[in-house]
Amino acid sequence: MQEIRELSLPELREKMRELSEKPFRAEQIYSWLHERLCASFDEMSNLSLPLREKLREHFRLFLPEPVRILSSSLDGTRKFIFRLEDGHIIESVFMRYRHGNTVCISSQVGCRMGCRFCASTLEGLARNLSAAEMLTQVYQIQRLLGERISNVVVMGSGEPLDNYENLTKFVRMISDERGLHLSQRNLTVSTCGLVPELLRLSEEGFQLTLALSLHAPKDEIRRRLMPIAARYPLSELLPAVRHYFERTGRRVSFEYSVVRDLNDTKEEAEALSTLLKKLRDGGEGSAGQQKGFPLHVNLIPVNPIRERSWERPERRRIEDFQHVLEKNGISATIRREMGADISGACGQLRRDYLGEKRCETN
Numbered sequence: 001m002q003e004i005r006e007l008s009l010p011e012l013r014e015k016m017r018e019l020s021e022k023p024f025r026a027e028q029i030y031s032w033l034h035e036r037l038c039a040s041f042d043e044m045s046n047l048s049l050p051l052r053e054k055l056r057e058h059f060r061l062f063l064p065e066p067v068r069i070l071s072s073s074l075d076g077t078r079k080f081i082f083r084l085e086d087g088h089i090i091e092s093v094f095m096r097y098r099h100g101n102t103v104c105i106s107s108q109v110g111c112r113m114g115c116r117f118c119a120s121t122l123e124g125l126a127r128n129l130s131a132a133e134m135l136t137q138v139y140q141i142q143r144l145l146g147e148r149i150s151n152v153v154v155m156g157s158g159e160p161l162d163n164y165e166n167l168t169k170f171v172r173m174i175s176d177e178r179g180l181h182l183s184q185r186n187l188t189v190s191t192c193g194l195v196p197e198l199l200r201l202s203e204e205g206f207q208l209t210l211a212l213s214l215h216a217p218k219d220e221i222r223r224r225l226m227p228i229a230a231r232y233p234l235s236e237l238l239p240a241v242r243h244y245f246e247r248t249g250r251r252v253s254f255e256y257s258v259v260r261d262l263n264d265t266k267e268e269a270e271a272l273s274t275l276l277k278k279l280r281d282g283g284e285g286s287a288g289q290q291k292g293f294p295l296h297v298n299l300i301p302v303n304p305i306r307e308r309s310w311e312r313p314e315r316r317r318i319e320d321f322q323h324v325l326e327k328n329g330i331s332a333t334i335r336r337e338m339g340a341d342i343s344g345a346c347g348q349l350r351r352d353y354l355g356e357k358r359c360e361t362n
């Protein structure tokens with residue numbers, strides 16, 4: 001049986017035709033699913049009982065079940081552990097910023113990219129999330145908190161571009177005016193740098209903000225942190241990022257996890273400045289002139305995970321790194337840690353939950 005939230009409005013109209021229902025029913029149902037964020041067919045009060053029964057016979061309707069919620073007493077951040085319909089566990093985060101409420105969602109159960117500082121990948125990829133499973137992380141959080149979500153970042157577990165079809169369907173549906181109608185400009189997709197998919201994304205006509213996990217200005221160090229760097233060196237990746245900007249006009253942010261004694265030196269900061277200036281200015285013959293490529297560096301003090309030995313540098317050292325970038329005309333911020341009292345590396349909370357459940361059943 002199909003999950004009804006997987007259907008776009010034209011697909012839902014087609015289904016209504018197949019079920020010998022009037023096409024306008026599709027609009028009503030779509031509104032219940034994607035605007036009013038209903039949890040069951042019973043809530044669809046402007047549909048007849050027989051129609052609700054028919055829907056129940058033909059479709060599934062599921063919201064992820066919150067099995068643990070951690071709340072920060074410092075800044076209102078909430079971390080959600082959700083159980084999916086097939087029992088898989090995922091993690092989503094709600095953050096309150098001055099510019100609006102933001103939800104960070106997962107795009108896969110686990111991840112196969114193998115980044116060395118990330119807990120989400122330690123057991124590999126279990127499966128992709130469907131578009132509906134990405135949407136309903138946002139819907140469920142909005143329902144539970146009763147607060148409008150205005151920004152979504154696809155930065156939780158998983159590599160979004162490794163789940164391309166579902167990601168693009170999710171983007172279309174969450175920005176649809178008949179759904180939550182989130183501005184695509186308030187949607188950020190983070191990638192570790194899958195070049196073919198990035199080039200493809202550039203042609204979708206979206207207005208997404210791209211966050212590229214760079215983490216080092218040299219291939220050699222990048223390969224130590226991210227196996228994907230062996231497949232796509234910077235000489236292929238950065239032109240693809242530039243292409244994304246040229247096709248969309250959208251800002252690109254470069255994520256840089258700062259790891260003690262690995263990529264936190266002054267030399268690395270200088271090398272990063274040189275690399276990004278060259279990218280921004282379009283290469284040869286135009287050094288020093290900004291050509292409107294709005295790029296930004298997010299410095300992220302690495303979150304140590306138990307299974308790896310990376311350490312976070314002292315704050316002072318990260319600030320020195322930031323000053324070198326700024327002196328060179330590259331805008332950079334140190335990421336504010338949200339929910340410091342409930343903090344943990346990306347994916348660590350889910351691993352802790354799964355570990356506890358395993359202990360309980362042993």
Ligand code: SF4
Nearest residue numbers: 111113115118121158
């Ligand atoms: S950082 Fe992202 S892409 Fe890399 S392993 Fe973790 S979830 Fe996957």
